[in-house]
Amino acid sequence: MTVIAGLIGLGAMGSGMAQSLRRSGYEVQVFDVRAEAAATFARDGGKAWESPAALAAACDVVVSVVVNAAQTEAVLFGPEGCAAAMKPGSVFVMCSTVEPNWSVALEKRLAAMGILYIDAPISGGAAKAASGQMTMMTSGSPAAYAVAEPVLNAMAGKVYKLGDQAGPASKVKIINQLLAGVHIAAAAEAMALGIREGVDPAALYEVITHSAGNSWMFENRMAHVLAADYTPLSAVDIFVKDLGIVLDMARSSKFPLPLSSTAHQMFMQASTAGFAREDDSAVIKIFPGIELPKKP
Template sequence: MTLTIGLIGLGAMGSGMAQSLRRAGHSPHVFDVRPGAAEAFVRDGGHACATLADLGARCDVVVSVVVNAAQTESVLFGAGGDGDGSLAAAMQPGSVFVMCSTVDPNVSMAFESRLAKKDILYIDAPISGGAAKAASGEMTMMTAARPEAYAKAGAVLDAMAAKVYRLGDRAGAGSKVKVINQLLAGVHIAAAAEAMALGLREGVDPAALYEVITHSAGNSWMFENRMAHVLAADYTPLSAVDIFVKDLGIVLDMARATKFPLPLSSTAHQMFMQASTAGFAKEDDSAVIKIFPGIELPKKA
């Protein structure tokens, strides 16, 4: 049986995932709140849906790629709590909802429980890899779901990601692993910015510093990727400062529930908070370097 696939959210990640589904032979139904976004996507194949309810009624598997838990809640249940016009109310029993946002694991578990009451299967499936890997189908998915959800939608996950990790048979495990990944990503970006800022303060040529570090033991993927943005003076947001205000906040909330200390995460979170309140909230997350005083950042050539 050929499944009908829907995808909600055609942002940097979602548009690439929808392209991967199209390459895999699907004709995805898509929805985005931005006027014209869905119509622009379907010029090369697919179907634009005018409402979430329309998409939900048509699709066997619905993939949600929105920003956060609040948006996921709104997508699923609407402002009125799963009224007639909501996605969850429109989806058929036995269909599958794939949640790709970074959320508190307890929130993901609650989504699974609420959808189970409607006989809708749920996959906890946060993603990692960035827009380029999403577009090429090379991203990573950290998933947890009941066996019957995998049985129905496993091939859909494989069409969107090079690595699909199955981490448990209930929601929550995928989100926990993603939260830990975001701990490392946020701390690594903050540390990379601190190192580059110190080099600038000490008068080291930033291009030379970048060359040496990226060929030395102190390198990290985040240093190599994000400090290239600093050298180019290009803060176009691929992942914005406020993403790490949110994600490191989730990290700290998860740890706080069991009184587990995270000193490095706490410091990195404060750095992103400072960058956000200083006016850099929507800039690339490498703009966290702008909080350091007394340095002259590289300028565009």
């Protein structure tokens, strides 16, 4: 039997994931709150639906790629939400970065409705999502994988199975976000210091990206700073949220996270200074007395 796959949320990651599914031969069912985004995608193959419920009724696997837990709740249980329309034995794949205990509770809520669930946060950025090379951190029941695994493999270069129930996948994603947020904050601090000390930013970037101090985040995000391009591929407020979840998870077990706390405060400062919706590399703008590169 051919599995019918649907995807909700055609943002930077979701649109690439939908493209990967279509490239793998799926007639992808899509929904986005921006009806024009869904219609544009469907022009090249697939079908755009007018609501999550309408999409869910047609699908065996529903992949949700929205921003947070609140938006996931709306997708599932809001007006025209998909939970009530999903067939028994179908699978809901949740790709947002959320508090792990919330994901555990969601699995139980959906199970009571006869719906299978995979906790499946994602990483890798828009380019890797579009090429089918992103990473998925997943955990769920064998029954859920039996239905949805081909869909997961069509969207990602690496699909990690981290447990047979919800929770472990979201915990691993939170730890990934700890490192990502701290690395971006450290990269911004280093570049800001170099600029303050009169080092040419382009020369600094060239040296660091070929030295031991390099990181993927330095190489990727400081390129945005050099280009003076703060178009939000991942916004400042994403790390206000994600590092907040990191700290909440650690606080519940009284585990100290001094670097995460500092990085969170840096993103908070950038957000309140007016850069909330700019690219997360805009955290560099909190440093005083430096002249950042300008667009040519």
